[in-house]
Amino acid sequence: DSGVTQTPKHLITATGQRVTLRCSPRSGDLSVYWYQQSLDQGLQFLIQYYNGEERAKGNILERFSAQQFPDLHSELNLSSLELGDSALYFCASSPLSSGNTIYFGEGSWLTVV
Amino acid sequence: GQQVMQIPQYQHVQEGEDFTTYCNSSTTLSNIQWYKQRPGGHPVFLIQLVKSGEVKKQKRLTFQFGEAKKNSSLHITATQTTDVGTYFCALPGGTSYGKLTFGQGTILTVHP
Numbered sequence: 001d002s003g004v005t006q007t008p009k010h011l012i013t014a015t016g017q018r019v020t021l022r023c024s025p026r027s028g029d030l031s032v033y034w035y036q037q038s039l040d041q042g043l044q045f046l047i048q049y050y051n052g053e054e055r056a057k058g059n060i061l062e063r064f065s066a067q068q069f070p071d072l073h074s075e076l077n078l079s080s081l082e083l084g085d086s087a088l089y090f091c092a093s094s095p096l097s098s099g100n101t102i103y104f105g106e107g108s109w110l111t112v113v
Numbered sequence: 114g115q116q117v118m119q120i121p122q123y124q125h126v127q128e129g130e131d132f133t134t135y136c137n138s139s140t141t142l143s144n145i146q147w148y149k150q151r152p153g154g155h156p157v158f159l160i161q162l163v164k165s166g167e168v169k170k171q172k173r174l175t176f177q178f179g180e181a182k183k184n185s186s187l188h189i190t191a192t193q194t195t196d197v198g199t200y201f202c203a204l205p206g207g208t209s210y211g212k213l214t215f216g217q218g219t220i221l222t223v224h225p
Contacts, residue, residue: 002155033211043156043201043215056212090155094211102211104155 003027004105006091012111018079021108025072025093031055032074033094033102034066038087049074081112115140115204119216127224132189134219136202144205145185146213147176151198159187161205192223 003026013019025032034046045058049068060066063081068074078085088109092102119136126132136145144163148156160169162178162185169176175188189196199218206212 002157031211035213042217045206045212045214048211056206058212092211101158101161102213104157106155 002103002105004091004093004103006089006105006108008108009106010109010111012113013081015081015083015112017081017112018077019081019110021076021078021089021091021110023074023076023091023093023105025074025091026103029093029095029103030072031094031096031102032068032072033092034060034074034076035090035092035104036087037090037107038084041087043090046076078110083112086110086112114206115142115214117142117145117202117204117214117216119202119219121219122217123220123222125222125224126192128194129191132192132196132221133186134200134202134221135184135186136216137184138204139183141182142185142204143182145178146203146205147185147187148201148203148215149198150201150218154198156201189221192221194223194225197221197223 005024007022030051033048037043046060048056066076088107090107092104094102117136117138146161147159150156166180167178173190177186199220201218202216203213
């Protein structure tokens with residue numbers, strides 16, 4: 001158990017819909033990272049938040065957004081969902097913005113039908 | 114950004130055989146990390162290599178960083194069924210350590 005908690009574990013939704021994935025980082029970790037894992041794209045970095053502020057951005061679609069709340073939990077919002085958004089979405093956390101190992105949660109499986 | 118090519122994509126071995134996966138870059142890397150993802154699981158950090166020519170061992174796992182810091186390898190001696198999974202190399206981002214660029218991964222299957 002990495003200490004990073006993600007909900008829901010599984011989610012099935014229809015095209016065009018919007019979903020929110022939630023992540024609670026390890027206790028005391030200030031940085032939260034979101035990754036997407038799919039068969040065709042592999043494991044890709046989406047976005048990082050550090051203590052409530054966006055710190056780094058990767059290949060995140062405009063239809064996707066994220067935020068980190070004062071209690072440090074984070075949400076990834078995916079809207080206007082397409083079939084190709086079906087993937088495993090991981091959240092990870094680390095204590096500082098840089099220089100530390102990151103710890104991945106169990107992931108949220110999203111299936112768009 | 115930096116890219117890394119990981120080979121092979123798949124490796125099937127008999128239990129007790131050795132296994133090696135390689136990551137290659139066209140540019141010099143500041144450091145490289147290795148992760149393992151069990152089937153149905155999440156990536157788990159194994160190790161980070163920083164120095165040119167560095168070799169680190171974890172029980173049956175040996176990690177190497179090339180002299181030119183453009184390649185790295187993970188070698189498992191005498192594989193066990195518990196070694197199954199996907200092994201990834203990953204490049205930490207410059208200013209954001211957790212902004213990792215992952216290799217394609219090597220899927221290891223171990224036949225008992």
